[in-house]
Amino acid sequence: MTTAVVVFPGTNCEHDVVTAITQLGGSARLVWHRETDLDGYDSVVLPGGFAHGDALRTGAIARFSPIMEPVARFAEEGKPVIGICNGFQVLCEAGLLPGALIANRDLSFICRFIDVEVTDTATVLTNKAEPGQRLRIPLNSYEGNWVSPDGEGRVVAKYVDDPNGSTDRAAAVANEAGNVVGIMPHPERATDALLGSTDGDVFLRSFLSSLVPV
Amino acid sequence: MKVRVEVTRRPEIADPQGTTIKRALHDLGHTGVDEVRVNSVFHLEVEGADPDDVRSNVEEMCRQLLANPVLEDFEIELLP
Numbered sequence: 001m002t003t004a005v006v007v008f009p010g011t012n013c014e015h016d017v018v019t020a021i022t023q024l025g026g027s028a029r030l031v032w033h034r035e036t037d038l039d040g041y042d043s044v045v046l047p048g049g050f051a052h053g054d055a056l057r058t059g060a061i062a063r064f065s066p067i068m069e070p071v072a073r074f075a076e077e078g079k080p081v082i083g084i085c086n087g088f089q090v091l092c093e094a095g096l097l098p099g100a101l102i103a104n105r106d107l108s109f110i111c112r113f114i115d116v117e118v119t120d121t122a123t124v125l126t127n128k129a130e131p132g133q134r135l136r137i138p139l140n141s142y143e144g145n146w147v148s149p150d151g152e153g154r155v156v157a158k159y160v161d162d163p164n165g166s167t168d169r170a171a172a173v174a175n176e177a178g179n180v181v182g183i184m185p186h187p188e189r190a191t192d193a194l195l196g197s198t199d200g201d202v203f204l205r206s207f208l209s210s211l212v213p214v
Numbered sequence: 215m216k217v218r219v220e221v222t223r224r225p226e227i228a229d230p231q232g233t234t235i236k237r238a239l240h241d242l243g244h245t246g247v248d249e250v251r252v253n254s255v256f257h258l259e260v261e262g263a264d265p266d267d268v269r270s271n272v273e274e275m276c277r278q279l280l281a282n283p284v285l286e287d288f289e290i291e292l293l294p
Contacts, residue, residue: 057282064279093282100284103230147227149284165228 001211003028004041006071006087008051008062010116013084013188017047020068021186024201026208043080043124043211044071044085048140048186056190058086058101058143059093068094079178080124083134085141088182090174092146099148099175099184105165113196114139114185116171123178124210125203132160132169133188134160135199140187146170146184179210215268216293219256221281265292282289 003021005028007014014030021028028045031038039043052061062068068090075081075096081160083091104110115136118129129135135157146153146166157172172183186199223229228274234237239247258275262268276288 058256060279060282092284098284102228105228105230107230107234130280133221145228145230147285149224149227164287 001027001042002040003043003052003207003211004031004035005029005045005047005178006031006048006067008033008065008090010051010053011049011086012047013086016186017045017084018190020191020200020204021045022101023191024204024208026204026211032160033062033067036066036069038067038070043206043207044074044082046071046081046083046090047188048087051086051090051158055184056142056181062090063094072096073150075134075180077162078098078179080207082125082207083182083188084186085144085184086189087106088184089143091182094152096180097165097175098150098152099173101143101184102145102147104163104191109140109142110144110163111140112138113190114122114171115160116157117160117164118157120154120174120178120204122172123154123156123174123206125172125174125181125183125206126156126213128206129202133202134174134191135202136197137187137190137200138205139163140189144184147172148173150175151204154178157183162179215235215259215262215265216262217268217271217272218291218293219258219276219280220270220289221254221256221276222292223251223253225251227285238264252254254280269293
C-alpha cells in the first residue's frame with residue numbers, strides 16, 4: 001500500500017509528508033503532476049506549497065494538471081484523498097471539496113502553532129482521534145479563510161480560537177463521504193518532538209489506517 | 215479582438231483586502247468611504263471576428279479558469 005504524494009511546480013512540503021508517513025510505518029512516493037495515472041497507489045496526498053506560484057487564485061492552475069484526473073477518480077471511488085494547506089485549496093478549486101479559501105480576515109500570513117478541536121471522527125483524516133480532542137499543529141497560510149456560500153461541507157476540525165475568519169472556525173473540511181479531506185494547518189510538521197509537537201501523528205495515523213489493499 | 219473581463223466577488227462573500235483598504239482610507243481622513251471591494255480585470259486579445267463566437271469562447275474561459283464559480287461573477291465587454 002503506497003500513498004502518492006503529488007508534486008506540482010511550487011509544491012514545497014512533499015518531503016515532509018513522505019518522511020512523516022514513512023516514520024509511521026507507511027509507504028509514500030512522490031508523483032509529478034504531469035503523470036496521468038495512479039496505478040499502484042491506493043491513496044493521495046496533495047501537500048502544501050505554492051502550486052504554479054498561486055497564480056490567479058490558489059489552486060486555480062493546479063486543478064488542471066494531468067494528475068488531477070486520476071485524483072478525481074480516486075475521490076469518486078471512495079479512496080482516501082487528503083489536501084494539506086495548498087493541497088486543500090487545490091481540492092476546493094477542483095470541486096472535490098465544497099467552498100473556497102480566501103485571504104485571511106486580517107490579511108496576515110499566519111505562521112504559528114495553533115490548537116484545533118476534532119469535531120467529526122468519521123473521515124479518513126480523523127478516525128483515530130477522539131471526538132473533541134484538541135491537537136496542536138502549525139498553521140502556515142495566507143489564504144486559509146474557508147468560505148462555503150452554499151453552506152455545504154462537513155467541518156471535521158475547528159480552530160479553538162478564530163485566527164483567520166474561516167466559516168465555523170473550520171480548520172479541516174470533508175466531502176459528504178468523508179474520504180476527501182482538506183486541512184489548512186500542517187499535521188506533517190508536528191510529527192517529531194524536535195518539531196515542538198507530535199499531535200500531527202493522530203491525523204496521519206488516521207489516514208494510514210483508512211488504507212485498504214488495492 | 216480586444217476583450218475586457220471583470221471578475222467580481224459576490225457581495226455576500228467577505229473581501230478582506232477591500233476591508234483593509236477601507237480602513238487605510240479612513241486613517242487618511244477619507245471617512246466617508248463606506249465600502250471598498252477589490253475586483254480583477256483581465257485584458258484579453260482573442261482571435262476571431264464574430265462577436266458572438268468570441269463572447270461565448272470568453273464565457274467558457276471565465277467558467278473554467280478566470281472566475282471561481284463558488285465565489286465570483288464575471289462581466290465580459292468586447293472592445294472596439
